[in-house]
Amino acid sequence: MSNRRQSQRTIGPSALEAVPEEPPLSHTPRDPVELLPLPPTNTLTADQIRGAVCLWDPTEAPLTPETAVDLHPRRDQVCWFPRACTHHTARQAYRTLLDHAPGCAPCTRDAGTCDTGRALRRLMREGRHPADGSEPPA
Helix, strand or coil, X not given: CHHHHHHHCXXXXXXXXXXXXXCCHHHCCCCHHHHCCCCCHHHCCHHHHCCCCCCCCXXXXXXXXXXXXXCCCEECCCXXXXXXXXXXXXXHHHHHHHHHHXXXXXXXXXXXXXXXXXXXXXXXXXXXXXXXXXXXXX
């Protein structure tokens, strides 16, 4: 009889449950710039670290409140304040989306259902159509 009880045991629910394909909305950053990978601070100029020029292109004109995208203060080895122009933020969002989408089940089925993908596409659109009405650099 004890053999019969053992054979009637079921596999625990954790083995049968489906693994979630995408983290719940609460795990998706509220601000899509938090999704963008940033270069290490030891590769940046002082102006890039303090947010005076674009994080991804320090040769551009200095950023202004109207032209800058705030990438939020960070604390690595130092406290720093990255900012970027809308054009390069959009370009980085595109690269991040290309890295994200192939491994994301919702993106491969229907891109509109993935919160991360939607956030990155919004950043891309903002770079093509800056809020200040200026044209993005070519």
